Amino acid sequence: MSNQKSIQAIEKEIVEEFSLFDSWNDKYEYIIDLGKKLAVLDDQYKKDMNKVKGCQSTVWLVAESREGRVYFKADSDAVIVKGLISMLIRVLSGHTADEILEARLDFIQQIGMTSHLAQTRSNGLLSMVKQMKNFALAFKLQQSLVKK
Amino acid sequence: MIKTESIQRNIDIDAIRQDFPILKRKVKGFPLVYLDNAATTQKPASVIQALTEYYSGFNANIHRGIHTLAEEATAAFEATRDAVQHFMNAEAREEIIFTRGTTEGINLVAYAWGRQNIDVGDEIIISTMEHHSNIVPWQHLCEEKGAILKVIPINDKGELLMEEYEKLLSGKTRLVSVVYVSNSMGTVNPVKRIIDKAHQAGAIVMLDGAQAAAHLDIDVQELDCDFFAFSGHKIYGPTGVGVLYGKKQLLESMPIFQGGGEMIKDVSFEKTIYNDLPYKFEAGTPNIADTIALKAALEFIDNIGKENIRRHEDKLVTYATGELEKIPGLRIIGTATDKISVVSFVVDGIHPQDIGILLDSRGIAVRTGHHCTQPLMDWFCIPGTSRASFAVYNTMDEIDELVLGLHKVIKMLA
Numbered sequence: 201m202s203n204q205k206s207i208q209a210i211e212k213e214i215v216e217e218f219s220l221f222d223s224w225n226d227k228y229e230y231i232i233d234l235g236k237k238l239a240v241l242d243d244q245y246k247k248d249m250n251k252v253k254g255c256q257s258t259v260w261l262v263a264e265s266r267e268g269r270v271y272f273k274a275d276s277d278a279v280i281v282k283g284l285i286s287m288l289i290r291v292l293s294g295h296t297a298d299e300i301l302e303a304r305l306d307f308i309q310q311i312g313m314t315s316h317l318a319q320t321r322s323n324g325l326l327s328m329v330k331q332m333k334n335f336a337l338a339f340k341l342q343q344s345l346v347k348k
Numbered sequence: 349m350i351k352t353e354s355i356q357r358n359i360d361i362d363a364i365r366q367d368f369p370i371l372k373r374k375v376k377g378f379p380l381v382y383l384d385n386a387a388t389t390q391k392p393a394s395v396i397q398a399l400t401e402y403y404s405g406f407n408a409n410i411h412r413g414i415h416t417l418a419e420e421a422t423a424a425f426e427a428t429r430d431a432v433q434h435f436m437n438a439e440a441r442e443e444i445i446f447t448r449g450t451t452e453g454i455n456l457v458a459y460a461w462g463r464q465n466i467d468v469g470d471e472i473i474i475s476t477m478e479h480h481s482n483i484v485p486w487q488h489l490c491e492e493k494g495a496i497l498k499v500i501p502i503n504d505k506g507e508l509l510m511e512e513y514e515k516l517l518s519g520k521t522r523l524v525s526v527v528y529v530s531n532s533m534g535t536v537n538p539v540k541r542i543i544d545k546a547h548q549a550g551a552i553v554m555l556d557g558a559q560a561a562a563h564l565d566i567d568v569q570e571l572d573c574d575f576f577a578f579s580g581h582k583i584y585g586p587t588g589v590g591v592l593y594g595k596k597q598l599l600e601s602m603p604i605f606q607g608g609g610e611m612i613k614d615v616s617f618e619k620t621i622y623n624d625l626p627y628k629f630e631a632g633t634p635n636i637a638d639t640i641a642l643k644a645a646l647e648f649i650d651n652i653g654k655e656n657i658r659r660h661e662d663k664l665v666t667y668a669t670g671e672l673e674k675i676p677g678l679r680i681i682g683t684a685t686d687k688i689s690v691v692s693f694v695v696d697g698i699h700p701q702d703i704g705i706l707l708d709s710r711g712i713a714v715r716t717g718h719h720c721t722q723p724l725m726d727w728f729c730i731p732g733t734s735r736a737s738f739a740v741y742n743t744m745d746e747i748d749e750l751v752l753g754l755h756k757v758i759k760m761l762a
Contacts, residue, residue, distance in 0.1 A: 224376050224709035225760075232702075232760055256701040256717045256732060277731070278699035279761060280706075 207299055210291045211307035218311040227312065228280065235282030238289075241275035252327045257281045259328050263335035268343070269294055270336050274328070284313065284325055292332055297340035301333055359656045365741045367392040367648075378711025381746045386531050386559055386690055386737030387715055388581045392648045395585060398641035409633055411610060425636055428643040429626070432591050435646050436566040436576065442625035443599065445592040446639055450558040451481040453577030453592035454525070456629060457554055458485035460602040461575075462523075468494040471520040473551075475500040475508055475537070476727055477530045480720040482556045486525060500526070502727065506533040506682035510541065517549040524553045528560035532719040532735065533682020534665070534690030536564070543573055552598070558582055562739070563661060563688050565654045568593050584739075585645030586638035592629075599625050606631040657740045661689045664738045664747060671751045675758070681733050692719075692733040695754075698761050700732045706757040707734075712750055 205213075221227045245262050252259040257278035264271050272293045276282045291307065292300050308314060365371050370390045373380050382390060402424070408417035410425050433441045447453045462485075466472070472486050476499055490497045498521075500513045508526075517524075524546040529536050543553045554575035557566065561578035568576050575598070580589040594602075604611060604622055608631035613621040622628050649657065668691045672678055677696035695703065704716035717732040718725045725732055736750055 228706055228709055229760060256704075257699060258731075278701040280702050 207291055207295055207303045211305070211310075214287055214291070214307050215310045224312075231283030231287075232279055233283070234286040235276075235279040235284075238275070238282050238286040239273070241273055245273070246275065252331050259285065259325070261328060261331050261335075263332070263339075265297075265339040265342070268296055270297055270300055270339055272332060272335070281325060284308075285328060288325075288328065288332065297336040297343070300336035301340070305329065359652055359660060359740070361660070361741065361743055364652070365743075367394070368741055369393060369396070371741060375711040375713070376709050381712040381749045383736040383738065383742065383746065383750060384713045384715045385562075385739035385742070386582070386719075386735065388587065389562065389584045389739045390741070391586065392584055392645070394644040394648055395641050398644040399586065399637055402637045402640050407637075410636055411627075421636060421640075424640045424643075425634070428639050428646075431643045431646045435650075436561075436568050436591075436593055437570070438568050438593055440596055443593055443596050445594065445599070445626045445629045446634055447577070447590040447592050448588055448635070449579040449581070449590035450556060450577045451590075453575075453590055454481055454554065454556065455485045456592055456605045457525075457575050457577075457594070458489050460605045460629070461598065462486075462489040462493075464601075464603055466490075466493045466495050466522055469520060470495040470522045471498055471516075471518065472496070473498045473500060473513070473516050473521055473524045473526075473546075475513075475526050476502045477506065477508075477533065477535065477721060477724050478525075478527055479531055479556065479558070480722070481558075482525055482527060483723070486523075495522075496520075499723075502724075505684050506530065506535045506687075507684045508535075508537055508542075510538065513542065514545055517545060517551065519550065521546065521549050521551040524551055525556065526553075527556040527558075529557075529563065529688060529690075530682065530721075530724075531559045531690070532721045532724055532733065533684065533692055534559075534687040534737075535682055535684040536560075536686040536688055538686075539573070540571060543571060547572070559689070562649070563654070563658055574598055580638065580642045580645065583645055584648050585642040589635045589638040589642050596625065599629070604631075605629055608632045610634075652740060658688065660740055661738050661742075664742055664744070665689060665691060667744055668736060668738075668747045668750070671747060672754070675751070675754060677758070678754075681728055681730070689739075690735060690737045692735045694730055694733050695758060698758065700734045702761055703734045703754070703757055706760060707750070707753050710749075710753045710756070712753050714750070 241260055246260050250260045250262050252261050257276055259274060259276045261274045272289050274285045276285060292303060368390045406417050406420040408421040410422040429441050429444050432444045438444060466489055472490060472495060474482060474486060486497055498516045501509050503509060526537055526542055528539050539555055546553045552574040555573045557576050557578040562583040574595050576593040578591055581587040611623050611628050611631040613623050672693055679694050681692040681694060700716035704714060707714055715735045719735060
């Protein structure tokens with residue numbers, strides 16, 4: 201299914217959801233819950249070629265393009281990273297390659313999760329954002345070649 | 349040189365804590381519980397003050413200057429060398445080389461000694477529990493020279509298999525480089541025996557003392573080690589300064605590591621005459637400020653006494669181990685009979701990273717991951733551990749906070 205809401209609108213939704221929490225504990229409980237609910241990635245995808253290796257946790261990411269839109273599936277061995285991934289998928293999956301490439305993902309900073317993008321912690325997540333954009337770019341190039 | 353005997357006494361932890369400004373801060377709204385001391389210790393006010401005094405009172409480049417500031421800075425810099433010599437009971441002050449840290453000390457030996465003394469078919473022995481800093485330089489040297497790297501295995505408790513070590517020693521062994529205290533597990537290795545056996549086989553020994561220097565009495569003459577490296581920032585001192593001790597005749601026979609200012613006596617385009625020890629290995633303007641402040645850290649340790657520090661930390665390790673073991677599904681990694689200052693653990697079904705993030709959200713700083721000892725983690729078949737590591741300012745209450753935090757974390761992740 202295609203995503204009808206814009207990336208910015210979904211980011212805004214998430215920021216509003218997080219504004220309800222007044223402690224780090226509550227934020228993390230919510231993220232852990234998202235992580236636990238993230239659809240399980242089939243074992244067949246959990247191979248090295250799909251690995252986005254961070255310093256501490258491992259992320260597997262797969263993408264496909266259907267009717268001009270990019271869809272992501274992902275998993276991690278750490279549950280907080282999984283929760284963060286779940287949010288990234290909610291924001292980016294189902295959008296066009298251009299929309300994904302232009303996404304600023306300010307919501308990560310707005311909900312106080314910037315440290316997860318820092319070099320020290322889980323460059324798993326940082327690499328994941330980069331990888332999602334790389335997929336978008338690859339699909340975009342593919343489409344432009346087909347058109348030619 | 350006579351070492352001051354540290355007098356056994358009960359130390360006032362509250363008073364010691366007052367000395368550390370950072371321990372007053374809050375993290376995520378909670379009082380900071382700092383249990384990442386194996387990564388770096390916090391700094392007492394005297395160390396911070398020494399840095400400030402240097403920059404505001406006598407900042408100058410050392411050794412060559414003729415003016416007052418240069419003389420004062422040089423005197424303070426060289427006073428740290430004397431203090432370090434005393435701290436590790438080296439025979440001569442020329443045996444103390446200032447580096448950036450343990451890693452640079454090991455690399456210096458691998459580069460200068462290694463490239464002169466290692467040949468095709470020679471063997472270097474390290475152990476399974478080495479930090480990457482004590483693996484990669486030797487691996488690189490072996491690749492370059494066609495030498496062979498051999499690894500001492502360990503048992504389930506995280507102790508070296510000494511009989512296997514003795515089997516690895518042979519006439520081909522040139523160097524044994526082992527960690528004194530494991531950063532991942534806290535294991536104290538029987539380095540005296542390792543050194544004696546290596547010497548009998550005709551090999552020299554380098555000790556990675558990064559985790560030992562803040563906790564154990566270091567006596568390089570009694571150990572009879574050939575090289576010993578440690579870092580200032582892990583012993584309450586500043587970052588960016590470390591020490592390489594080397595036996596004088598070895599250091600003298602070695603070629604230079606880096607070329608530049610200070611390490612020379614005379615330079616012409618035809619030939620350079622190198623300076624004497626220790627300056628031969630200290631090219632360029634050194635880290636003057638941090639080296640000067642390192643002396644304040646050594647004095648801090650000396651004032652409390654290593655024995656007293658060790659006794660307090662042993663209590664912390666025993667208490668933490670007992671309390672952590674009560675947590676269902678928690679397993680301690682590294683249960684050596686002789687261990688200090690570190691408790692590493694894994695919890696069934698929970699990624700260490702999740703533990704680290706959630707403990708941080710309660711103001712508790714531990715380290716999670718492979719602790720730069722990936723081969724050791726592979727040996728235990730785990731991706732990493734959570735590690736609480738202690739310093740003299742830690743308290744039983746902080747361990748209670750850690751245990752309470754862990755209970756909550758596990759509940760959240762269950």
